[in-house]
């Protein structure tokens with residue numbers, strides 16, 4: 001195992017100075033549940049490591065008008081236990097509850113899940129389905145906000161600059177009566193990574209037609225994105241059986257031949273229909 005210089009800043013400003021000075025050789029560490037195995041296996045060889053867990057500004061959940069701000073070092077357990085998230089973003093509670101076992105949920109952070117850029121991440125696709133935005137800070141560019149959907153370029157590769165720190169996850173509270181569902185398919189082992197997960201957020205108008213719909217699978221693609229073909233078929237129309245079948249065909253058509261082997265497509269199709277049904281039958285956000 002390599003030797004690293006270890007930085008433990010107490011403020012975002014100090015962290016940004018270090019990132020700006022150390023450049024490519026410095027890696028940020030939060031809970032370490034992804035980074036420590038990568039360091040141990042020498043998959044990455046930084047010359048220094050910057051611990052952000054001691055920076056108070058980076059943790060916690062707050063309400064800013066109609067937006068919820070989640071600090072990147074907020075753990076999955078904290079998200080699951082938050083009354084604010086339970087009330088306004090219950091999809092995130094479901095996604096966070098599906099991560100690993102209790103030890104990983106106590107240690108792993110939402111920021112780490114996003115910044116690691118794993119195709120098998122469970123919380124990143126839910127943040128994309130919630131139209132989340134990411135606040136990034138660096139000395140060079142100051143503060144910029146990007147959609148979570150644009151965060152990951154390729155597996156394990158974000159679009160962030162090396163000197164940028166994720167400082168906040170910003171998600172608008174779901175309007176009342178918005179329905180949602182999340183489902184993860186994995187082996188029975190609690191620590192297992194997902195075979196697939198699907199996050200759905202939807203709203204029906206007074207005639208029972210889709211007025212909002214966001215479908216985001218995880219693990220089924222290299223990078224989590226909305227399934228626009230299926231969304232287009234359903235938007236503005238009522239969820240009749242034949243239309244749901246058409247949307248399910250479009251859902252797997254969008255996935256076919258890209259990232260997952262063809263034999264998984266029928267499973268993806270039936271999980272999609274099940275999650276959509278659960279969202280339609282579930283109660284809406286109050």
Ligand SMILES: Cc1cc2nc3c(=O)[nH]c(=O)nc-3n(C[C@H](O)[C@H](O)[C@H](O)COP(=O)(O)OP(=O)(O)OC[C@H]3O[C@@H](n4cnc5c(N)ncnc54)[C@H](O)[C@@H]3O)c2cc1C
Nearest residue numbers: 030031032033034035099100108109112113115121122166
């Ligand atoms: C046994 C086990 C089971 C797991 N099960 C699951 C699972 O079921 N579902 C799932 O989604 N994941 C799972 N994971 C993966 C992992 O726990 C999560 O991805 C977790 O959210 C990572 O958070 P962390 O704080 O530990 O990140 P770290 O390991 O500290 O960091 C991960 C990456 O993000 C970067 N980073 C972290 N914070 C920031 C920031 N604020 N700004 C910029 N870059 C940053 C780091 O440099 C690193 O590249 C599992 C891991 C283990 C070991």
